[in-house]
Every structure is written in C-alpha cells, then in structure tokens.
Amino acid sequence: MFQADVVMSCTYDPLLVALSIVIAIFASYTALDLTGRLTVAQGWARLAWLIGGAIVMGVGIWSMHFVGMLACSLPIQVGYDTLTVLFSVLPAIIASGSALFLASRPVLNTPQLLTGGVLMGTGIASMHYIGMAAMRMEAETRYDPVLFMISVVIAINASVVALWIAFQLRLQIGKTGKRRKISSAVIMATAISGMHYTGMAAASFRPTKIANAVATIQVPVPGLAMGIGVVTLMILGFTLLTSFVDRRMVTQIALLKQQEAQRLQLFMDITLGIQRSLKLEDILNTTVSEIRKTLNIDRVIIYRFNSDWSGTIIAESAADGLMKTLGKTVYDLLDKDDIEMYRNGQVQATNSNICETNVRDCHLKILEGFQIKANLVAPIVGEHRLLGLLCAYQCSEPRNWQKVEIDLFGQLAIQVGIALEQATLLHEFNSAQEMVQVRDCAIAATKNAIAITDPHQRNNPIIFCNPAFETITGYQLQEVLGRNCQFLQGPETDPKTIEKIRNALRLEQECHVVIKNYRKDGTPFWSELSMTPARDITGQVINFIWVQSDITSCREIEEELRLTKEFLQRQLMELIDDVKEVAKGDLTARSQMTTGQIGIVADFFNDIIESLRQRVIPVKQAIQYINLSVGENFDTIRQLADEAFQQTEEMTRTLESVDRMNLSIQEVARNAYQAAELARTSADTAFAAGETMELTASRIFDLQKTVTETAKKIKHFDTSSQEISKFVTLIHEIALQTNLLSINAGLEASRVGEENQSFGVVAQQVSRLAAQLAQATQEIEYIAQNIQSETEVVVEAIEQGTAQVVEGAELVKDIKQSMNKIVKVFCQIDELVQSISETMVSQAQTSQAIALLIKERTEVSEHTANSSRTMSTFLQQTVEVAQQLQASVSVFQTDVG
Secondary structure, three states, X not given: OOOOOOOEOOEEOHHHHHHXXXXXXXXHHHHHHHHHHHHXXXXXXXXXXXHHHHHHHHHHHHHHHHHHHHHEEOOOOOEEEHHHHHHOHHHHHHHHHHHHHHHOXXXXXXXXXXXXXXXXXXXXXXXXXXXXXXXXXXXXXXXXXXXXXXHHHHHHHHHHHHHHHHHHOOOOOHHHHHHHHHHHHHHHHHHHHXXXXXXXXXXXXEEOOOOOOOOEOOOOHHHHHHHHHHHHHHHHHHHHHHHHHHHHHHHHHHHHHHHHHHHHHHHHHHHHHHOOOOOHHHHHHHHHHHHHHHHOOOEEEEEEEOOOOOEEEEEEEEOOOOOOOOOOEEOOOOOHHHHHHHHXXXXXXXXXXXXXXXXXXXXXXXXXXXXXXXXXXEEEEEOOEEEEEEEEEEOOOOEOOOHHHHHHHHHHXXXXXXXXXXXXXXXXXXHHHHHHHHHHHHHHHOOOEEEEEOOOOOOOOEEEEOHHHHHHHOOOHHHHOOOOHHHHEOOOOOHHHHHHHHHHHHHOOOEEEEEEEEOOOOOEEEEEEEEEEEEOOOOOEEEEEEEEEEOHHHHHHHHHHHXXXXXXXHHHHHHHHHHOOHHHOEOOOOOOOOOHHHHHHHHHHXXXXXXXXXHHHHHHHHHHHHHHHHHHHHHHHHHHHHHHHHHHHHHXXXXXXXXXXXXXXXXXXXXXXXXXXXXXXXXXXXXXXXXXXXXXXXXXHHHHHHHHHHHHHHHHHHHHHHHHHXXXXXXXXXXXXXXXXXXXXXXXXXXXOHHHHHHHHHHHHHHHHHHHHHHHHHHHHHHHHHHHHHHHHHHHHHXXXXXXXXXXXXXXXXXXXXXXXHHHHHHHHHHHHHHHHHHHHHHHHHHHHHHHHHHHHHHHHHHHHHXXXXXHHHHHHHHHHHHHHHHHHOOOEOOOO
C-alpha cells in the first residue's frame, strides 16, 4: 500500500506519444484545410462545413489529448469516467468551431484575433483538464500552479498563432500552399502537444485508499489508445478527402465557368463580326475566317445544299498550302439518317484520326480528297429548313475536339443560320422595295384609273389616285382627295349597281360592276369598276382599292355587234329552213341563199351535202356486199371453232392420262429406289455378318487349341494321380510295417515288465499312429481313384468337345461362304434395282416432257379455239353492225338504186 505523502512518477509510452503528435499534426492540417473551404463556401454549405469541421477538429484535438493521457503510465490501476470523458469533447468542438468561424472571415483584426485565441485556448485547456478530471484511481491529483498557468498560456498563444496562420493560408492553393500548410500544421501540432504535456507535467499523483465507485473504462491502455488513434486518423482522413473532392469540384466548376465565359466572349466576338454586315457574301466570308482564327483550325467551309442534297462550297477559309475547294460540288454528302440528325441540330465531331473511325467509304473518299484528318460538322438551319453545313477540318494532324469547342461551333452555326435569315429578310425587303417602285411606276403608267379610300375615316374618302384617274375623269388631284367616289355618279347611273357597291363595302367583299359615271365636264362614260378590300396580317380591312377602266368605246362597239348579230341570226334562220330536209336524210335538198356572209356559208353547205351524197352511195353498196359475204362464211367459222374446242378437250384428257402415267412412273421409281436402299442395307448386313462369322471361326480355332492344351494338361494330371496311387501304396506298406513294428514293440514291452512301461506306451502310440496312417492311406487311395476316374471322364468330354469345336469351325466356314454368296447376290440385286431406278427416272423425265409438250399443244389448240370463237363472234357483230349501218344509210336519199 502506497503512503499518502509519496508522489507517484508518470512514465510515457514513446509509441503513444508519437501517435498523439501525429494526430495533432493531422488535426492541425485539417483545420487549415477546412478554413479554406469555409472561406469559399456560401449559405447552407458554409454552415455545414462549419459544423462538420468543428466536430472533426474537436474530435481530433480531443483524441490527441486522450491518447497523450493514455501514454502516461502510473504504478496503479487507472480508469476513466465515461460521462466526463465524453463531456471533455464539447469544449474542443466549441473552440474549434469558433476558430474556424473567425479564420474564415474576410477580415480578421487584432482584437478579433486575440479574443478568438483566448476563447480557443481556454476551450482547449478546459478540454484537457476536464479530461484529467475523468481519471479514476486510488490516488489524488494535484497541479503545480506555475506549470498550470504556463499550459494555459501555451494554449492561448498556440490558438492565436493557429488562428493567424489559418487566416493567412485560407486561400492559398497549389504545391506552395500545401507545403506551407504542412509546415504550419507541424508548428501548430508542436504547440498543442507542448500545452498538453506541460499540463500533464503540472499534475502530480499521490496514492490514497479511496476508490471511486462510478462507472469507469477498464480496458488495456495500448489497445484503447491505438483504437482511438486509428479512428481519429480515419475521420480526419475522410474529412480531408471530402474537402479535397469538394475543392476539386469547386475548381472544376470555376474552370467550367471560366471556359464558359471565354466561350461566350468568343461567341460574342464572332457574332459581332458576323453581324457587322448584312450582305450574304460578307457574312459567309467573315464567319469562316473568324471561326478558323478563333479555333485555330486548318480549314473552315460552308456547304449550301442543292435540291438533290448535294453540297456546293460557297465560303472557305483555309491555311496556306492547302488546296482550294471554293465552288466545288460534293455529291453523296448525306444519307437519310444524317439528314434527320442535322435537322435536329446535332453537331457531329470526329476525333483522333478520321481514317480509324467507322465512316462510310463514300464519305471517307470525300474526307481524304480534302486532306481531312479530324472534323467538326454543324447544321445551318433557317426558316425551319436545313440550308447547309458549317464544317471545320483539321488537315495537318489528328485532333481531339473539346466539348467547349463543339458547343461553341454548334452555337456559331445557329448564329450563321440567324444571320442568313437576316440577310435573306434584307434581300427580300430590298426586293419588296424594288417591287414597290416597279408597282408605283406601273400604277403611274397604267391607263386604268386607280383610287384608294380609307374606310376608317368618315364617308370613306379617297386618299390616293393615279394620273390615269385624272385623265379619265377630268378632275385634278386636289379636287379628288378627301371626297367619296359618289361624286362621279349622275342621273343615269343605275341604282341597283350603286346598291351592289354599298353592300360590298358594308360586307367588306370584292365587287365587280359596270357603271355609268360622269366626267367633270358632265359628259357620261361607261366604267368597268373593280373594288377590292386590302387587309393587314390580322385580316382587318385597312383600305379599299378601286380600279376602273373607261369602256365607253367598248360599249359602242358592243352595240354595233348586237345589230350585226341580229341581222346574221335572221339570215341563219333562212339557211336552216332550206337545209332542214338534209337532217331527215334527203341529200338532194339544196340552199337557195346566195347573198351576204350567210350566202357563203350556204354555198359551203351545198358543197358538203353533195360530197356526202357521193360518199354515201359506195358505202351502201359496200354494206350490202359485207352482209352477203359474212353471212356465207359465218357457219364455217363457227364449225371450225367447235372442232377446235373438241380437239382441245381431247388433248386435255390425253394430258391427264399422261400425268397419271407420270405419277405411276414416279411411284415405281420411288419403290425401286427404296428396294435399292433395302438391298444395299441387306448387303451391308450380310457383309457384316460374314466378317462376324470369320471372327467367330478364328475364335473357334483358338478355342480348339485351348481345349487340346487343356486335354494334354488333364492327361498329365492323370499320370500324376497314378504316381500318387503308387505313393499311397508305398505309404500303405510303410503303415503295415509300422503296425508290425508296434506289435513287436508291445510284445517286447510285456516281456521286459513294468520297469519299461514307458516303452510300452510308445509302442501303443506307434500302433495308433500306424492305424491312423493306414486309414489316411485308404482315404488318399480313394481320392486318387476318384481323381483318375473323373480325369478319364473329363479327358473323354474334352475330346468330344474338341471334335464338336472342329465341326463348328467347319460349319462357320460354310456359313461364311454362304454369306459371301448372299452379299454377291445382294450386290447384283442392288445394281439391277439401281438400273431400274435410273430407267424409271429417265422414263419419268420423258413422260414429263411429253406431258409438257401435250400441255403446250393443248394451250395452242385452246388459243386457236378461242381465237376462232372470237372471230366468229366478231363476224357476227360485224354482220349486226353492217345491218345497223345499212339501216342508217338507207335513210339517205341519193336518187341511185
């Protein structure tokens, strides 16, 4: 038992001390790294990094402290209060959170630095001494006030230095920043370790018998320390890894934003360059030159699609030394899939060496012809149509296109399409202006009066009229503008026409009338008026356009034509009365009119009637001849057609018979083929059986040799059994002599008396053995006799079996010869059946040819019969037509019989 006034010394485990320092270094580096993350983070991400970083740093500092405490070894058992140990983590977390918050601020002045250092140092010192208070042992802990204050001062100073270092290094990145952070982490870890071990040195432990009964941690110290150290290093490592991944993501995002900004700037520069001019040629040339210069490409061209989807190069910018392709037309440029892909706005990029990619042969020839090794192709779309392609070619070497380049290229193609639309619109606008000028000239030069009225003003006044309006009406422009068109109307103007015009104005419809108007001097004139509403893009009427033509002279001519027409109609009725008998068939009637224009027509009618009479006379004669000739030959042709159809039916029946014979021949050929197959199979079977018989004969001969050898061995065994009999006889004689010897020995023993009783016993034993030997000899002799008799029987059986084997071998030879004959017969049958089969096949082919020939003849005969019947029908129709024609011609009167 230790005395109360004895101070226990503390020994340190070097490995655990080193582990605590390593944890301190990792925790310090993590703090510096997290400060940088908090500085650039915003919103909820900043709060998450602050909370997570405070927990991780607090756990790291606490782990260093606890491992350092476990490194201290006392000569008594030491435990730790679980709740106190867990509570000691809280000051470290609060201190770490405060430090991270201050170090990540944009500005850190001296008062903030000192205040934060004091708070952080106090928190670390509190964590340390709360952890010391968690120790449970049979000793009391006392602290040296000087060392205690030194440890607190070290904690505060270390915190101030750590805050300042973290603030200075929060935004430094790269290798230099990492080296500075590592150096600073070592310095901070040294300060934290110094504070800890100074605080440990301030503690002194005096033994006592008082034991604390609260729950304590009782585990092996090295295992607990290593476990805490490994877990802490894993947490810190995971935190650093998370920070590294987040930093990389932020860096990538910043890089993408920078690239996007550069791409946007390039896009704006090129777009502005394209839009400096609205001329199509300037737009195209500026586009290809700016893109080639910006992307550092060997060649940039623009294809314009023709109606057959071939492409003509209309703009080009190429590096020096490359062949020029401007104006060339490339055929087979796209297939259906490519057209659909480009219509959807997709940009196609071919990376690396274009010869190693999966490109169609026709496209590969085009690319090789233009010295292309990598390319970018983007569609130019305008007015919802695929107008062409914007192509970038790398000719000097293969190239891997970056996504930024592909996106920029696609957007530039869109801008080219927009610029082309603008140029097209400008061209259309200029064309429209030219058309307006041409229209104005045409309106000024036309002889039709044109006026435009405004329905939105009161009384729909005239707002425009052309010079022809002044010429036709006699009114000056100043006298017309602002007045309604009604001032041209007069007393003889038709009210119905006026009402029709008003209805058209009210319904906003077109109107076409002929109206009688009056000039300024009061003279009337006829006008053909067309009124048309002019509408805007919404369909609303904005103006009415009045076009009128002076048709006064036309009306006078129409009146003259009317009078002439009436006179001609009267003469025409007279002509009709003269020639109406011709319509009834009288070709002898003639017109008697000879004057005027109708007289000329009457003479022409008379000539036509006479010509018709001259043609009707031979027609009537020819019809009579046709009726007679056709009537005489009709029955003959009908009989010929019937005979042809009978011949066709007979040939059809013959063809059916030939088909049945052909089927029979084919069936016979099929049976012959099956018979040939069966004969071939039987021959193969017989041949196999012959080989089996030959093998059986060889086995039988082998068996004969075996049986003969066995018989010899058994005869030799008989000789041995005879020798055994001789030996048994010899043993029997020996037994008799032994028995005799035993008898003599017994007599001798009885003679010498009881003194040699042992000799008598031996004599009895010898006599007994002699009797047993005699008995055994008899048994052996009996066995030998049985062996001899059985051997004789076996020898006899073997000799009989040998004879049977010889007979079997001879029988097998005979069977083999018979099988060979059968094989030969089957082969002959196979040859005969094969010949029959070939003959039947030939006959089948011949019968098929005959059937085909008969079929052809039948078709010819049927065609002849059909033709005859058609001819007969045609002749009958001809007779009917001739009769009808004769009836029609008979109405004509020609004065010729």
